[in-house]
Amino acid sequence: MSVSVAIVGRPNVGKSTLFNRLVGKKLALVDDSPGVTRDRREGTGRIGDLTFNLIDTAGYEDADDGSLEARMRQQTEEAIRVADVILFMIDARAGVTPMDEHFGRLLRKADKKVTLVANKYEGQLADEGLYEAFKLGFGEPIALSAEHGMGLADLYNIVATTIEEAEENLKEGEAEFEAAVANLDESMMPEINVDLEEDGKGVEDGKGTYDPNRFLNVAIVGRPNAGKSTLINKMVGAERVLTGPEAGITRDAIMVPWEWQGRTINLVDTAGIRKKSKVQQKLEKLSVADALRSIQYAEIVVLMLDATIPFEKQDLQLADLVEREGRAIVIALNKWDLVKDKQGQLKDMKEACERLLPQLKGVPLVTLSGLRGKNIDRLMEAVLKVEKTWNSRISTARLNRWLTGMTESHPPPAVSGRRIKLRYMTQAKTRPPSFIIFCSRPDALPKSYERYLVKGLRETFGLEGVPIRLWIRGGQ
Numbered sequence: 001m002s003v004s005v006a007i008v009g010r011p012n013v014g015k016s017t018l019f020n021r022l023v024g025k026k027l028a029l030v031d032d033s034p035g036v037t038r039d040r041r042e043g044t045g046r047i048g049d050l051t052f053n054l055i056d057t058a059g060y061e062d063a064d065d066g067s068l069e070a071r072m073r074q075q076t077e078e079a080i081r082v083a084d085v086i087l088f089m090i091d092a093r094a095g096v097t098p099m100d101e102h103f104g105r106l107l108r109k110a111d112k113k114v115t116l117v118a119n120k121y122e123g124q125l126a127d128e129g130l131y132e133a134f135k136l137g138f139g140e141p142i143a144l145s146a147e148h149g150m151g152l153a154d155l156y157n158i159v160a161t162t163i164e165e166a167e168e169n170l171k172e173g174e175a176e177f178e179a180a181v182a183n184l185d186e187s188m189m190p191e192i193n194v195d196l197e198e199d200g201k202g203v204e205d206g207k208g209t210y211d212p213n214r215f216l217n218v219a220i221v222g223r224p225n226a227g228k229s230t231l232i233n234k235m236v237g238a239e240r241v242l243t244g245p246e247a248g249i250t251r252d253a254i255m256v257p258w259e260w261q262g263r264t265i266n267l268v269d270t271a272g273i274r275k276k277s278k279v280q281q282k283l284e285k286l287s288v289a290d291a292l293r294s295i296q297y298a299e300i301v302v303l304m305l306d307a308t309i310p311f312e313k314q315d316l317q318l319a320d321l322v323e324r325e326g327r328a329i330v331i332a333l334n335k336w337d338l339v340k341d342k343q344g345q346l347k348d349m350k351e352a353c354e355r356l357l358p359q360l361k362g363v364p365l366v367t368l369s370g371l372r373g374k375n376i377d378r379l380m381e382a383v384l385k386v387e388k389t390w391n392s393r394i395s396t397a398r399l400n401r402w403l404t405g406m407t408e409s410h411p412p413p414a415v416s417g418r419r420i421k422l423r424y425m426t427q428a429k430t431r432p433p434s435f436i437i438f439c440s441r442p443d444a445l446p447k448s449y450e451r452y453l454v455k456g457l458r459e460t461f462g463l464e465g466v467p468i469r470l471w472i473r474g475g476q
């Protein structure tokens with residue numbers, strides 16, 4: 001369940017500061033899809049254990065004066081349209097200004113949950129502004145200091161409540177339909193002709209973002225002793241250089257540069273790659289925090305499994321982290337030299353993947369031996385292939401033809417006697433492929449129907465080994 005939170009307000013109140021605090025500067029994405037996300041930055045926000053989609057509407061300061069108001073209005077309306085909850089930010093030190101009131105009027109018209117946030121509240125200096133804020137008519141403001149990270153507990157409560165409410169809404173009408181879609185078998189998936197490219201995949205290279213000559217950050221993650229260091233040493237050889245920290249990268253993330261077939265591959269270090277003493281090796285546990293850090297700096301993640309040991313909970317945990325972070329994934333079955341019944345083992349592993357990782361259906365599996373340096377090329381070919389898939393862009397025309405086919409085969413359910421209409425679909429961004437569907441009643445669309453659509457997208461467009469994001473929005 002991904003809830004969208006938008007930060008709205010006049011320039012300089014601290015919107016970007018809050019965005020950066022919740023998303024992390026490094027991950028702040030500037031989305032350039034024309035017409036969909038003008039001037040908006042989106043990313044995965046985190047407060048405590050909550051994750052949500054965070055939208056920052058800052059950026060209109062660049063507009064020339066004449067059009068400033070129009071652009072602010074446009075952005076605010078856009079944010080109102082896509083967000084589940086709006087954080088209306090003012091500067092508590094400056095008090096309520098006429099421009100804040102202007103925003104207040106825009107937001108009051110919207111039928112959305114608005115929470116007033118009084119920022120730069122770092123002491124009595126701002127008390128007056130906080131009281132003044134009540135007059136905007138959005139109830140009690142949250143006192144916050146985005147810069148110093150104060151008041152986040154209140155924000156947590158707002159977001160947590162919104163997520164709960166959204167989940168409740170979805171339950172309505174879901175149960176009966178859930179069962180029906182769950183019982184759909186493969187053969188009932190509609191055959192939809194969407195004029196696939198000759199390669200049969202329908203993958204178009206991402207415009208602008210995908211450059212096959214650019215360096216590529218690849219993380220190799222896995223449980224201790226899966227063979228990560230052995231593989232990396234084999235890849236980069238004895239002259240392995242540890243560089244970094246590079247600009248913008250925290251001190252504890254290290255890139256090991258390596259050339260493969262003319263392409264620069266930065267192998268993102270996990271703690272395990274660094275030299276460790278024998279004692280450390282014994283004591284080493286899977287550090288989810290380390291894994292998460294390297295996943296965040298990577299574009300493609302190789303999840304390394306020890307093929308002599310079946311899937312374990314920790315492997316699934318790692319796969320899940322990769323999916324949640326939106327990275328592309330290849331599964332490496334290492335120590336293949338030790339496997340006796342190679343065919344049987346591969347079949348078992350494939351089945352386990354399909355069953356245990358439905359959210360990453362079709363993820364490529366590569367068998368290899370890091371120790372013997374076998375199949376490293378095959379691993380890298382798979383990595384570059386998922387990179388391409390991760391950057392896929394599918395045209396709006398094609399998506400809408402596909403959507404028509406999908407809804408004709410299995411129309412969305414009627415909830416409380418009214419049919420839900422899926423009106424229009426477009427790809428919002430790549431890396432990972434993310435789609436928006438405009439829907440007459442987004443809250444009522446069952447989760448199971450979303451899964452049906454995601455499954456269909458993956459199959460029709462060959463989106464294997466990458467997370468797929470689907471945002472259901474009202475309006476349009």
Ligand code: GDP
Nearest residue numbers: 011012013014015016017058120145146147148
């Ligand atoms: P935006 O235009 O709304 O995105 O605002 P920015 O995030 O760019 O912040 C504008 C200015 O306010 C910057 O100089 C920030 O450092 C400052 N600022 C942001 N949050 C706080 C805060 O909590 N306290 C104080 N004192 N300054 C802040």
Ligand code: GDP
Nearest residue numbers: 224225226227228229230272334335369370371
């Ligand atoms: P890490 O903790 O994931 O970095 O794992 P290491 O690279 O330290 O490897 C753990 C153990 O597995 C070492 O004893 C390696 O020699 C062994 N190992 C790694 N790769 C292979 C492989 O492909 N085949 C075999 N037979 N052993 C391997």
